[in-house]
Every structure is written in C-alpha cells, then in structure tokens.
Amino acid sequence: MNSVLKELNKQKSAYIFIAPSFIIFTVFLIIPVFASLYWSLTEYNILQPPKFVGFQNYINILFHDPRFWKAMANTVIFVAGTVPTSIAISLLLAIAIDQNIRFKNWFKTFFFIPSITSIIAISVIWKWLYASGKYGLFNHLLTSIGLPSVNWLGVTWTLPSIILMSVWGGLGYNMILFLAGLQGIPHVFYEAAEVDGASEWDKFRNVTLPLLRPTMLFVTIMSVISAFQVFEQVYIMTYNSEGAVGGTLDCALTIVAYLYETGFQRFSMGYASALAYLIFFILFIVTIVNMKIVEKKVEY
Amino acid sequence: MHGRDIPIAIAKALVFSLMIFTVFCLAGCGKVPEEKKILMWLVGSEKQAQKITELGLDFYKQTGVKVSCEAISWGEAHSKYLTSVVGEVTPDIGTMGLTWGTEFGNLGAMVDLNREFPDDLSELTSSIFPGLAGSIRYNDSIFAVPFDMSEYIMFYRCDIIKEPPRTWKDLTSLLSELNSSGRSMIIDWGGMGWIGYSPFLWQNGGDYYDKDMTSATLDSDKALEAMKFFTSLYKAYEVPVENRPVEQSFKIGEYPIFISGNWKMKSLSDIAPELKGKWAIATLPAGPTGKKTGFIGGRVMGIFSLSKHKKEAWEFIKYLSRPDIQIKLYEDTLESHDTYLPPNIKTWNLLPMEDSFKRPLLDQAMDSKGPPSVLGWDDSTRFIDTAIQMVVLKNKDAGAALKDADNELERRIRR
Structure with a gap:
C-alpha cells in the first residue's frame, strides 16, 4: 500500500498536465452519466427537485408508451435501411477507386465531399430537392420522364427519403475507411490466388472480404451506432411551424428525436434519462452481437 | 533546482499570477460607481x-x-x-x-x-x-x-380570383371552381394542425375550453362541425396535406389563394416582385356565426x-x-x-x-x-394535431378523433 502511495507521489507534476482533460472528462462526462442514471429513476422537470419513483419510468416506457415503440420501429427501419446499403455501395466504390483508374483522387474527393459538409446543411438542401407537387428537383425529374410525382415528405415517404439522403451523405466516409483497408491487403495473396487459378469473384470472396474483416467490424459498429442515434436529419426534415419533431403522425419519429422531445421540449428529464439509458443498453447489446458475428478469430 | 521541479515552478507562478489577477479584477469592479x-x-x-x-x-x-x-x-x-x-x-x-x-x-x-x-x-x-x-x-x-x-390573413391573386371568398360557402364554391382546372388553396401556417383548425373552430362558435377554462369542450357539436368542414378542405377540395412552396405555387397560379401569416406579404414581394399589383390580402371567410376570427400570435x-x-x-x-x-x-x-x-x-x-x-x-x-391561456396547453396541442391528421389521412371518424383529443386536453388541464 505504502509503495503505491509513494509511486503516486513521485510524479507530482504529471498531475498538473493531466488535470485539464481529467477535469473536463469528469465534469462533462462522468458526473452527467451517473447523474442521469439517478434521474432515470426519478420524476424530474428541472425546476422542482427530483422525486424518486424507482423503475416506474422504465416500466412506463416499455409497457405504456406506444410512441416509444413507434420510434423504436422507425429507428430499426432506419438502421436496416442505411447500414447494409451504405456498406455495400461504399465497399463497391472503394474497390472501384482502388483499381488503376484515371482521376483517382478526383473521385475520392468527389465522394467524400458530403462527409465534410454539415448534415444540417445537407438536410436543408435535400428538403428543397424533396419539395412536393411539381416543385422539387426530384419530382421535376420524375414528371419530366412521365412518372407520377412522389410526396417525398408525406406520411409514407418521409422515412425512406431520410434514409436515401443519409446513405448518400455517409458514403464517402465509409469509402475512405474501406480504401485504407484494401490498401493494407498485401499483394502476395492476390498473386497466390491467381497462381491457383482463382477468378475475380473468388479473389474478392476468399481474399478481400476475409482480410477486410477488421475494417468491416469497425465500419459496421460505427455505422450502426450513428444510425441508431440519427437526429439532425429528422429534426430538419420534419419540424413544423409549431416546433413539433417527427413528422405527420410520427411517421419519422426516431428514438433520439423522441428523447429530444421528452427532455428538451416537455422537460420530463427523468423520463428522458430513462430513454437514454434504454438506448445505451440496446446499443451495448447490438455492439456485442455485432462483434460476435463479424469477429471470428482467423489466422492467416 | 532539479530539472523535474521546473514544471512545478511554472505551475506555481501561473496559479499565483492568476490569483493576483482575480483579486485585482474584483477590487477593480468594486470601485466602479453603481450604474443601473x-x-x-x-x-x-x-x-x-x-x-x-x-x-x-x-x-x-x-x-x-x-x-x-x-x-x-x-x-x-x-x-x-x-x-x-x-x-x-x-x-x-x-x-x-x-x-x-x-x-x-x-x-x-x-x-x-x-x-x-x-x-x-x-x-x-x-x-x-x-x-x-x-x-x-x-x-x-x-x-x-x-x-x-403576427396574424392570420388570406392571400389571393386578384387577376385570377375576382372576389375573395366572404363566407365558408363562398370558399367551397371557389375551391370547386379552382379544382375543375387542377388548382386549389394552401393552408400554410399551421396547416394540418391546431393552428389551422383554430380559426374554423372559433368561426363556428366553438372553443377549446369553456369560459372558466376549467373543462375542455372539443367534444361539442360546434367543434365537430368545424372539424368536418376543416378536414373536408383537404379531403374533398384538394388542399395539399404536405408543405408546398407557397410563393412559387402562388406565382405560377396553381394555388392562387392561400392562408398564412402576415409575414408572407414581405416574402411575396421579395421572391415574386413581378407579381406586384396582381395579389391582395383579405380577411378570412366568415363562418356560420358570421365571425371571421383568425389566429394571432x-x-x-x-x-x-x-x-x-x-x-x-x-x-x-x-x-x-x-x-x-x-x-x-x-x-x-x-x-x-x-x-x-x-x-x-x-x-x-x-x-x-x-x-x-x-x-x-x-x-x-x-x-x-391567440392560444388559450391554460397551463398544460403546450402539452395538449399534439393531441389536436393527431386528431386532425387521423381524420384526414386515416379516415378516422371526426367525432371519435375529437373525443380522444378532448380527453387528453381534459387530463392536462388541472396539472
């Protein structure tokens, strides 16, 4: 015990150097995390002191709140709609750019541009593109080739529209990650495969994919987590003149949008904290499952 | 001085100078004469x-x-x-x-x-x-x-519509006429929501709460009639359920009449200056009670x-x-x-x-x-929106939808 204390005393000046990040981390992360865990067991509206209610918030959310389940369903649809599509297309792009093509850097930049643009700005622009009737660019294109116009931001189409935009917006980032992964695969494996008479498809299936596994794992987990927390797009695309978020009849209400509404519009901080912990719990499970599926120990 | 002590010395110097600075600041502030x-x-x-x-x-x-x-x-x-x-x-x-x-x-x-x-x-x-x-x-x-x-007001193209509608009846006959050539009206500010419904409710002599603000009155016949009329504009007269770019559609004449806030006067003259003199504003069409009550915020x-x-x-x-x-x-x-x-x-x-x-x-x-002065009103509006949207989009019975909304309003009134 004494030796430990001695050791801790030895490098006093080091504490000063780690102090800023330690304090910031504690004040803005550790304390809020535990505070909201406590609040999730209370009824709390910011103004009056929190009232302890045990697990009542969790019970209400899970058993008496149809809007939570609606938001949950929308979020699952959003994750299922964006993650696989985005991964497939960005992998394809990465492979295409990895070939010896002209204007390689130009293409890289081109596809990456949406990633450096604020998602808020993208959403505002796409909201114009999605304008209903004959007014938006998309509907203009559709009607000019004789197809009926689509009510992009109506009850049926809002969520698919947001998915489409999000896939487009997220392509570049995943593509760059895959590109880095592809460039890390040694050429000897491809040469060996060619000697064995493997076709392009065989090489992709048996060399590229398995060796991309670490990248795949990272991309999948990060995409699922960020897709689960989708908010900005939903907010910009669906808020109305009364400040409500989620669209007509909650057609695009996602779980974080619902969290925002409960916490920062209705100020039910206890309920919102419980929602936040449920989201954390779900993401935790999803990530574990993800790692189990993707990360099989393979030695090469 | 050991090499290791130098950072400590620097840190000490920093802390002390900060303290001295703070003390000076505080002292300095105290000297300034109190100014309101x-x-x-x-x-x-x-x-x-x-x-x-x-x-x-x-x-x-x-x-x-x-x-x-x-x-x-x-x-x-x-x-x-x-x-x-x-x-x-x-x-x-x-x-x-x-x-x-x-x-x-x-x-x-x-x-x-x-x-x-x-x-x-x-x-x-x-x-x-x-x-x-x-x-x-x-x-x-x-x-x-x-x-x-900001207030509700009706905008119309006076080169297309000769006379603005004065009553609900005028409104529906104007809309039928516009519909026959594929045109209609936009309810812009608060459309498909409680703000859009409110004027019709009030024009029909209904309200959200009784006089003492102690009980919700959305289950009244007047509220029901107003709801039926308001939702029929969407269901029978092709008022669009989703947002349309008001200025553009007004300009090309697809929607030569719309209800919105007075701020659209400014945006119309900014976005469509060539329309100057071709549009005018008018008060809302009056309901069966003869009142043309609008929304004000x-x-x-x-x-x-x-x-x-x-x-x-x-x-x-x-x-x-x-x-x-x-x-x-x-x-x-x-x-x-x-x-x-x-x-x-x-x-x-x-x-x-x-x-x-x-x-x-x-x-x-x-x-x-304006909106009723009732605590819990802001928490209640969502249910009125849902009622309207269920009637228009899901063909829910207007009476049942209003009854549901009325219950929610009632529950939140005494909080």
Whole structure:
C-alpha cells in the first residue's frame, strides 16, 4: 500500500498536465452519466427537485408508451435501411477507386465531399430537392420522364427519403475507411490466388472480404451506432411551424428525436434519462452481437 | 533546482499570477460607481437585438438606465429561460412565446404586472388587440405584455380570383371552381394542425375550453362541425396535406389563394416582385356565426422576479410599447425581412403601410384570438394535431378523433 502511495507521489507534476482533460472528462462526462442514471429513476422537470419513483419510468416506457415503440420501429427501419446499403455501395466504390483508374483522387474527393459538409446543411438542401407537387428537383425529374410525382415528405415517404439522403451523405466516409483497408491487403495473396487459378469473384470472396474483416467490424459498429442515434436529419426534415419533431403522425419519429422531445421540449428529464439509458443498453447489446458475428478469430 | 521541479515552478507562478489577477479584477469592479443596467433577452434575430440596444441609448439619455439586449434563438429559447430560472441568472426583461409568460409566471419566476403596476398596465393593455389581451391574462394575473404580433390573413391573386371568398360557402364554391382546372388553396401556417383548425373552430362558435377554462369542450357539436368542414378542405377540395412552396405555387397560379401569416406579404414581394399589383390580402371567410376570427400570435415581454431593477425594466417595457418606438421597431424588422406587426392599436394610425394592406390586417386583427391561456396547453396541442391528421389521412371518424383529443386536453388541464 505504502509503495503505491509513494509511486503516486513521485510524479507530482504529471498531475498538473493531466488535470485539464481529467477535469473536463469528469465534469462533462462522468458526473452527467451517473447523474442521469439517478434521474432515470426519478420524476424530474428541472425546476422542482427530483422525486424518486424507482423503475416506474422504465416500466412506463416499455409497457405504456406506444410512441416509444413507434420510434423504436422507425429507428430499426432506419438502421436496416442505411447500414447494409451504405456498406455495400461504399465497399463497391472503394474497390472501384482502388483499381488503376484515371482521376483517382478526383473521385475520392468527389465522394467524400458530403462527409465534410454539415448534415444540417445537407438536410436543408435535400428538403428543397424533396419539395412536393411539381416543385422539387426530384419530382421535376420524375414528371419530366412521365412518372407520377412522389410526396417525398408525406406520411409514407418521409422515412425512406431520410434514409436515401443519409446513405448518400455517409458514403464517402465509409469509402475512405474501406480504401485504407484494401490498401493494407498485401499483394502476395492476390498473386497466390491467381497462381491457383482463382477468378475475380473468388479473389474478392476468399481474399478481400476475409482480410477486410477488421475494417468491416469497425465500419459496421460505427455505422450502426450513428444510425441508431440519427437526429439532425429528422429534426430538419420534419419540424413544423409549431416546433413539433417527427413528422405527420410520427411517421419519422426516431428514438433520439423522441428523447429530444421528452427532455428538451416537455422537460420530463427523468423520463428522458430513462430513454437514454434504454438506448445505451440496446446499443451495448447490438455492439456485442455485432462483434460476435463479424469477429471470428482467423489466422492467416 | 532539479530539472523535474521546473514544471512545478511554472505551475506555481501561473496559479499565483492568476490569483493576483482575480483579486485585482474584483477590487477593480468594486470601485466602479453603481450604474443601473438592464439586461434584455430577445427571442429572435441578432439584428433586432442590436436595434433594441440602440434604442436603449436613447432611453439611457432620458433615464440614465443602461439597456443591453441579447438575442437567443427560438430553438433553444424555452430551455434557456428555464435553466436561467433554475440557475437564478435570469435577465431583467425577457421576450418570449405568447404562452410562456403564464407558464413561467406560475412558477413564480416572473413579476405579476397586474399586481405590481396595475394602473400603468390597464392603460397599456387597453390599447392592445383584444385577442392578444385574452392570451396573456391568466386568472387575474398578467405576467407579460405583447412585444409584437403576427396574424392570420388570406392571400389571393386578384387577376385570377375576382372576389375573395366572404363566407365558408363562398370558399367551397371557389375551391370547386379552382379544382375543375387542377388548382386549389394552401393552408400554410399551421396547416394540418391546431393552428389551422383554430380559426374554423372559433368561426363556428366553438372553443377549446369553456369560459372558466376549467373543462375542455372539443367534444361539442360546434367543434365537430368545424372539424368536418376543416378536414373536408383537404379531403374533398384538394388542399395539399404536405408543405408546398407557397410563393412559387402562388406565382405560377396553381394555388392562387392561400392562408398564412402576415409575414408572407414581405416574402411575396421579395421572391415574386413581378407579381406586384396582381395579389391582395383579405380577411378570412366568415363562418356560420358570421365571425371571421383568425389566429394571432406573437412575442410577449415580461420582467423576471430576480431582477434588481424591476421599476426601470417596466419603464423600458412601457418605452418599447410607445407608438413611435413601435413604428421604429416595425421599420427595422422590415429591413431584416421580417414583418412583425405592432400589437398596440394606437400605433396603427401611424403605421407606414399601404391602405389596401393596412385595412384588412387591422380588420382581421380586431377579430382574432391567440392560444388559450391554460397551463398544460403546450402539452395538449399534439393531441389536436393527431386528431386532425387521423381524420384526414386515416379516415378516422371526426367525432371519435375529437373525443380522444378532448380527453387528453381534459387530463392536462388541472396539472
């Protein structure tokens, strides 16, 4: 015990150097995390002191709140709609750019541009593109080739529209990650495969994919987590003149949008904290499952 | 000195110099003679906040009280006020959404102007449009007075529509005529929601609550008739259920008539200047009761209980309510492409506006209502929206939808 204390005393000046990040981390992360865990067991509206209610918030959310389940369903649809599509297309792009093509850097930049643009700005622009009737660019294109116009931001189409935009917006980032992964695969494996008479498809299936596994794992987990927390797009695309978020009849209400509404519009901080912990719990499970599926120990 | 001690020496020197600096600052602040200073928060644009600070200079010359005004954005305004109340760092004056004064006032965070300055207040409110006056009174308390207002008004293309509809019947026959050539009307401000429904409800003699604000009345026959008429505009007369770009569709004539807020006057002349003279505004079509009641909203301003200069803050509020100052504010907002209207009826005589616009606006404002002054109202509106959307989009029975909404309103009324 004494030796430990001695050791801790030895490098006093080091504490000063780690102090800023330690304090910031504690004040803005550790304390809020535990505070909201406590609040999730209370009824709390910011103004009056929190009232302890045990697990009542969790019970209400899970058993008496149809809007939570609606938001949950929308979020699952959003994750299922964006993650696989985005991964497939960005992998394809990465492979295409990895070939010896002209204007390689130009293409890289081109596809990456949406990633450096604020998602808020993208959403505002796409909201114009999605304008209903004959007014938006998309509907203009559709009607000019004789197809009926689509009510992009109506009850049926809002969520698919947001998915489409999000896939487009997220392509570049995943593509760059895959590109880095592809460039890390040694050429000897491809040469060996060619000697064995493997076709392009065989090489992709048996060399590229398995060796991309670490990248795949990272991309999948990060995409699922960020897709689960989708908010900005939903907010910009669906808020109305009364400040409500989620669209007509909650057609695009996602779980974080619902969290925002409960916490920062209705100020039910206890309920919102419980929602936040449920989201954390779900993401935790999803990530574990993800790692189990993707990360099989393979030695090469 | 060992090499390892040098960082400690530096750190010590830093800490000491910081302490000395702080002490000097504190001492320095103490020496400045006490000057009365009012801080005002404005929900809205930075530009307007600057203008109010400029007006404050004039106020300073007259009274010796300094005023500074800071803008906060609509999105974060409500939570910012709430946290400032909890943290006890409220400004002296706050401008806010129409219903917030009552909300914060009931939490004890705002001064009841009716108790503190009863004589001044009754003079001030006597010249306020009656619809606004109704929305700021809660029982016998008034926690905030109107800063500006926005109202419902009808826009139409006078080269396409000869005579604006005067009654509900006129409206539906006009819409049938427009429908036959693939055209219709847009309900822009608050369409498919409670704001859009409210005028029809009031024009039919209904309301959300009874007179004493103790019971919800959405289950009445009048509310039902209004709901049926309002939703029929969407279901039978092709009023679009989703947002349309109002100015563009007005320009090409697909929707030569729309109902929206008065601010569209400015955006129409900005976006479609070539339409000048081809459009006009009119009051809303009157319902079966003969009333053409519209919706009125706006910002209110009040004094926070923690303010150390309540009297001075009230003087500034009175200053901002003066007709000549309101005209200045109006002209400034026009510059920044907003069109907030003055809430003081006396100001309207001086208002620099074409008569063909001023008359209908004034006429409509005299017969307009704001949101009901009921605690829990903001939590209830969602259910009215749902009722409307279920009827229009899911063909739910209007009576059943209203009954559901009425229950939710009833449940939240006594909270």
